[in-house]
Amino acid sequence: MKFRFLTAEEVDCRVSTVSEKGCSLLLYKDARCDQIILDETVGPMNWQRSHTRENANCIVSLWDKEKNQWVSKEDTGTESFTEKEKGLASDSFKRACFNWGIGRELYTAPFIWVKAGDVQLKPKGNGFTTYDRFECTYMRVENGKIVALNIENKTLHRTVYVFGNIMPDDICSVCGKPVKKEIADKSRAANGVVFCSGTCKKAAGGA
Numbered sequence: 734m735k736f737r738f739l740t741a742e743e744v745d746c747r748v749s750t751v752s753e754k755g756c757s758l759l760l761y762k763d764a765r766c767d768q769i770i771l772d773e774t775v776g777p778m779n780w781q782r783s784h785t786r787e788n789a790n791c792i793v794s795l796w797d798k799e800k801n802q803w804v805s806k807e808d809t810g811t812e813s814f815t816e817k818e819k820g821l822a823s824d825s826f827k828r829a830c831f832n833w834g835i836g837r838e839l840y841t842a843p844f845i846w847v848k849a850g851d852v853q854l855k856p857k858g859n860g861f862t863t864y865d866r867f868e869c870t871y872m873r874v875e876n877g878k879i880v881a882l883n884i885e886n887k888t889l890h891r892t893v894y895v896f897g898n899i900m901p902d903d904i905c906s907v908c909g910k911p912v913k914k915e916i917a918d919k920s921r922a923a924n925g926v927v928f929c930s931g932t933c934k935k936a937a938g939g940a
């Protein structure tokens with residue numbers, strides 16, 4: 734079974750470590766993408782999830798048409814500090830889906846470091862923390878590996894990390910900002926070129 738790669742929108746960026754020099758980020762799957770990808774790849778009727786051990790384990794089964802039987806993969810979640818039960822259930826579900834290959838490219842992510850000037854650091858205990866939010870605005874995957882990434886600090890409204898080559902096709906023709914593929918495709922279809930926003934479209938003389 735072959736699943737498509739995640740889109741940039743389906744990737745969550747979370748702060749991992751923080752020091753006076755900046756912070757590191759880790760990439761996660763968002764809460765809904767496993768269900769969406771299962772639905773669109775095998776169809777909503779052809780997969781099922783079940784939980785055991787009070788949600789600590791999740792079994793995701795796909796219907797094998799040729800063998801006429803369910804094929805299952807299982808994994809264990811770890812407790813998250815928020816919403817104990819829901820956290821455990823969704824974590825074990827995500828992990829079982831990793832076993833099916835969904836989002837496995839995230840394991841190939843480079844080390845993502847955001848330097849102090851690009852993140853607002855706040856003192857906490859003996860160290861630092863940050864309340865800034867980060868978003869993956871571009872990700873390209875080739876042969877199962879992440880080859881290009883763009884990460885924005887949403888709180889500061891700017892790109893703070895770039896990895897690999899962002900394809901020119903997915904760059905705003907006015908401001909040069911990376912544009913999510915879905916938006917780039919829509920814009921190309923409507924305008925012939927890529928605009929990241931209505932503002933850039935206006936700046937180019939569009940309606």
Ligand SMILES: [Zn+2]
Pocket residue numbers: 905906907908909910928929930933
């Ligand atoms: Zn733009």
